[in-house]
Amino acid sequence: MDDPADLTEAEAANELMRLARTIRKHNRLYHAEDAPEITDQEYDALVRRNEVLEAAFPQLVRPDSPSKGVGHEVAASPLSKVTHAVRMMSLDNAFDAEEVGEWVARVRRFLDLDADAPIAFTAEDKIDGLSLSLRYEDGELVRAATRGDGQVGEDVTPNVAHIADIPAKLNGDAPDVFEIRGEVYMERAAFADLNTRLMDEARAAAEAKGEDFDPAKVRQFANPRNAAAGSLRQKDASVTAKRPLRFWAHGWGEASEVPGKTQHEVIRAIEAFGLPVSPLFAQVEGLDALIAHYEKIASARPDLPYEIDGVVYKVDRLDWQDRLGFVAKAPRWALAHKFPAERAETTLEAIDIQVGRTGKLTPVGRLAPVLVGGVTVTNVTLHNRDEIARLGVRVGDRVVIQRAGDVIPQVVENLTREVEREPFVFPDHCPDCGSEAVAEEGEVDVRCTGGLICPAQRLERLKHFVSRGALDIEGLGEKTIAQFIEHGWLTGPVDILRLHEKRTDILALDGWQEKSVDNLLAAIEDKRTPDAARLLFGLGIRHVGAVTARDLLKGLGDIRKLPAKAAEFHAYRTENPQGADEKVSPFNARMLEAVRRIYEVQADGIGTAVGHALADFFHEDHNRQVWDALIGPEPGAGEVDPPVYEVETVASPVAGKTVVFTGKLETMSRDEAKAQAERLGAKAAGSVSAKTDLLVAGPGAGSKLKKAEELGIEVIDEAGWAEIVSKAS
Template identity: 85%
Template sequence: MADPANLSEDLSEADAANELMRLAREIKKHNRLYHAEDAPEITDQEYDALVRRNEALEAAFPHLIRADSPSKGVGHEVAASPLSKVAHAVRMMSLDNAFNAEEVGEWVARVRRFLDLGADAPIAFTAEDKIDGLSCSLRYENGELVRAATRGDGQVGEDVTPNVAHIADIPAKLAGAPPEAFEIRGEVYMERAAFADLNTRLMDEARAAAEAKGEEFDPHKARQFANPRNAAAGSLRQKDASVTAKRPLRFWAHGWGEVKGELPGETQCEVIRAIEAFGLPVSQLFTRVEGLDALLAHYKSIAGQRPDLPYEIDGVVYKVDRIDWQERLGFVAKAPRWALAHKFPAERAETTLEAIDIQVGRTGKLTPVGRLAPVLVGGVTVTNVTLHNRDEIARLGLRVGDRVLIQRAGDVIPQVVENLTREVEREPYRFPSTCPECGSEAVAEEDEVDVRCTGGLICPAQRLERLKHFVSRGALDIEGLGEKTLSEFLERGWLKNGPVDIFRLEDDHFDDLWTTKGWSDVSIHNLMDAINAKRAPDAARLLFGLGIRHVGAVTARDLLKG
């Protein structure tokens, strides 16, 4: 974390306040995408960097801490969820993070100071792998499962009781003699193999549904999860529990909330083993150790086993073992002082940058994409990497032929973190000043890093991308108008004026398709019906579908309120 003293010297209060405002908005957005929509746009490491920057600024300028500070919240509010809401009897907290051995050592030292322990006094900890799943609290009364809830914002979660009934790892009745009321907390997750099988099944089902309707199959419209964590969250947070029943979900326990009656142990280790005896699975890598060196040794051991585990993990969780010490240590704003998540670094590999291609988006943005010599990163073969924009290429000094260090964190497009041959003499890369699709001038507006094509709808790439956005699931959701069909209609000159021309398609146009390969009576009539069904669309979806810069789905609805 940046030194607060340096920040207070380098930044004015006005600049710090503005950055804190931007960070609060950006972190809130990414919390919503991750927790509520199961559709993250950035990696865990990028999110952690935003959070740490916010923490550093708040430490340097404590009087500027905002009422909506991200450091005060846990998870994301669930007001928009269709599921019933459940108030947690004991708040479900988050965990503070460490990213290297030095930070873990600092945490252990803080624990010693808080407990007033000498340097030689032994401290026992538990350590276990941190699974990348969805937090869930199971409430048992007299041994019977009565409620299950997601974490939500830590205070209020979503009721998923009918859904967890379909998870074999979660017993409806505990074995043995548990406390009268016992909230057992853990993670719902999906194993890697099950995740791959689920995406394959969803693609096959979408293909079969399109064929049954006589429509063109558009694989981009098929439901596909980005990673096992999103698949688990999307599968559990279903209004219809029968959908959850078809998804291969797992669960393991790692803690507890409210307890009425006697807690079955005096240490973290004893209680976790009791929970295991009650019939709930726990991590097979859970262990008890003493001292910093043993913690770091177990972290290294788990990191070594990580590629072969059947599930995704993103770190190791440490907890002070003695519960009476946990109670003395207490909590900070959103996390316990007695626990820490030691995160793994992003996975990296070296390869060669073989080409830089330019893609033109629906708003005209020119996005450079690096084409790589294939390289295996985190078990996935990577051949493409986002280069973001012109400034990023210049910052890294990238040229075709350079050796680059690639980082992949989660199932997202990888990124270049370092140019390993910056000093080697090569022809510099020149970012295009004209659009590679239409030849129009490409410029960056003042105070913007993105270079955009000025051609508008005369640019074939922008025309196609805007049409794809207009008919997409989040906008008008017109079935049967996939990329292939839109491209065909553009070539025929039917959509030259943009989305409005979709609703100008008439019988004469469709008559021309009768003799075209790939079209049938059924597919033509289905497409006509799909278009006619959207002639009076939801206003917010229409506004979003127009693809106006800075007007996303949420902003579109906000603009139309009142």
């Protein structure tokens, strides 16, 4: 893996794009489908790589960056949705003692503590389970919900009634409202017994029917975490009742009253209410004590009855937790110290090429099954042709694979690269449609040029077009799309809007009734005036995610302006090629300025990659034909009529403004002040410019204050800022 210092901006941007897509996919598989393809260690490695690249190239942080999200939105499910009163967050990770030390130092700086000021923490083992929130009112359990995407989870209240560790009524004098949060898990022995029972039941069922028994067709759980998640998220609670699930608590959400002033006190109060907590939970002071407790838990790990993947540290004082607050998806006052990745040897039996929605050709290694950290691994991502060349892997090689997080495993070493074998030749044509497959300048990914004529891309592009984040057409799932493609009724997005012409044909298909057909056509008809940003996102233009689509339309207002703007930018870059003295990269400042000017947008997440992608998309005849058929140049000219996009506002006096802090802040640290500004919808900048709206000046303010006065920028003191914060909260 390349050192970030050795990457160009183009290479870094491409890798960040790949990481965002890969992590998003594995978040969905892990959180929404309980079917991960990679290990925890492999997932952590991907997230870690993303963090390293974002730190090295902050200007390339994507709007859909994995660092900004938690879990995954709830997939289509028979379970009811629940909106959490208090968001369920994720945790930042550390992988060695040095990183833990850096976290402790950041906490100390944020709180403006002296170097020798004592800091108490709690430390406990991080169990590998499914996050659950239990809402008690007047001591009675009223609702249990999974984490979902942190904002919305699934209601599993009937199911948790069958988990003995979860009481229906709390002991003692509990707060009027108290949400207890923790993990549902399955012990190792119970997991093994469950898989054995599933195999025995399948064998007995086959024998009863007089059929041959095929063990390969029996669905068994890959690991205890999947077993726990799959068992809890059942529509039929009687299925959950047969599964040996456990629970322990590690935190809380909404509370009418918090029963303690420290993390330690509240956890012990939760324990007194009748909920189990980790037997290895402890209160410690200082960095050395944290590391000592980590080593104690690591040494006990092989003998524990359950799976753990690290140790969680939390600042003990709750008032300090309140001050530290949160970043995009995790609290500043907590950290997960993960255990090292696990490795194993196996044989690479085949290399398959998969074609994705955007036409990317991804090599996937098929492995002789191998057990790594309790998970049987059969597939490994080989990323791209450059990675294959770097590793020198060929079919038949012995390889070392590593689980570096709950994501797809990776090959870290080829043990037989010196053995003479036929090299793997990466295809230069799409294996699905035969179209030419090429890599754009500055990119490592090879992509099919077939677009919507490529069978692999057609299904994925249409699935994306109707997906929850795009047009969100209910009833048009993958199987239905595939069925309609097979009958020749769907070749592109426009055909979806014309399915009413096929009503009689659809009714003739098995499984379709008048009500189901009419419901589908009504759902499609309901999208004749779609949200403009959802429509733009649904087209699957490279680099144009959901957030980027909204940012573009905030600048343009009317989606119909895009083709002309894209043509203008295409003409600009044709007439203004990069000079020989410039770095050969699509990310230079001159092009960025043209993108922002022509597309009328100043959002940080929109750079030259987006500008080029839009220009390339609209330069292709078949894309313009799809666009014209869908939207047309004026209202009523196409199949849909998206409204003018309106900018959302945040209810805060400083929302949308740029704020700069200078001088000595006496009641908070500089980081804390910037965090407050960001929470109120403002941008916290480090320097004063003509774009600055407000300067908060403490004692000792110097050049920034002088420049603000020269520019006529509003200046307030720390007390004035505190008043703004109080009025907005």
